[in-house]
Amino acid sequence: MEEKSALATALMDYADAHPLPDAAAQKMFRTLLPDALVKATRRQPDGTYFVATGDIPAMWLRDATFQVLPYVQLIEDIPDLKPILGGVLRRELAFVRLDPYANAFNETPSGAHWRADDESDCPLSPHVWERKFEIDSLCAPLLLAINLYAETGDASIFDVDFWATFTLILTTFEQEQHHEQSPYFFRRSNTDENDTLPNNGLGNPIAYTGLIWDGFRPSDNRCEYGFHIPANLLAKTVLTHLLPLMPVDELQLVKRTQALVTAIEQGVIKHAIQTLPSGEQGLAYEVDGLGHARLMDDANVPSLLSLPFLGAIAADDPLYLATRAFILSLQNHYYYQGKRLSGVGSEHTPPQYVWPIAVAMEGLVATSAAEKMAKLRLIAATTGGTGQCHEGVQKDDPAQYTRTWFSWANMTFCQLALDVGHQREKEGLR
Incomplete structure (x- = not known):
């Protein structure tokens, strides 16, 4: 508690020292900057840190990364943040090793679930809150690690456990490039159709594209078409950043990672670039490889709108500019x-x-x-x-x-x- 109190004070002092030119926004900034640390983050007996999403007690891997991401750039000013952020990363990696197809986890193996009657290809672990496969859940710890390394230069985070988890993530992505051969399915009865996968839990039909199949959007609603483009571009981005950091003796891992990056790049070019209502070329939100595309964007990150923030495309790229103009118009549903x-x-x-x-x-x-x-x-x-x-x-x-x-x-x-x-x-x- 003392640690949190001191850090909260340090964060509010930082906000005071960097005021915004608007009183209401500054007041919110000062109040909310300690929010994730003080209210949502809890130290675990193993030294890792659990991050609750808010008024739901579970830890979503995606949410947790974006909850603590602002703190990364404050490590130089507030060094005591570094071990906490490292602990969040280790907790995320441990959860991925527990079940790479789950998106949200309990703080303890309490057996609590969003829906206890969900059906999937394996029983729900007592640590798993929900087992919706989302590419961004597996990208989340990789994104956090990349940002921590870029800020601190500390390569110790890339330890044996990190690369073991990375290998599991890569294997899962490779499996879901061929979803028709994957054992994964997800069914939830007596619910809205956007909260379960059609086709007996397998998702709508798809054809091979080289892209990674995705069960659910970052909103936790089902993908209408199986290849979610923002999540695939996030995967490509984090994998590309990690390539030069891989152990020198892991040549096969490097080769597999580069092959997946290339497959995503080619899949996006062939399937995701579509003609927008404006007549310009832009990015689809989802495709299925069978000729169908969903032209839209959703608020949740990764989104098409967020791609420059994620480092997946330049903000002045004509393809992005056309996509952004469509997203921020009533043509986006x-x-x-x-x-x-x-x-x-x-x-x-x-x-x-x-x-x-x-x-x-x-x-x-x-x-x-x-x-x-x-x-x-x-x-x-x-x-x-x-x-x-x-x-x-x-x-x-x-x-x-x-x-x-x-x-x-x-x-x-x-x-x-x-x-x-x-x-x-x-x-x-x-």
């Missing part, structure tokens, strides 16, 4: 324009609900401090008086929202606040 709020929502929440995560991501991929700050102000003005970043917010009435405490959204706001500070310094504004 999940883009909503309202009296108080406009932005991308999700099938996961009611229609007309905009996600603060997506609004923050608009800021994170913007190129000027003014654009970034405008998104911070918008979020701060639409919390429904709570000072919290919710999951989804009704576009005309911010008093209507989903999830009282959603730590991932809070920390993405902080990620943008830190980015605003860096951009303002770059532009000589302070």
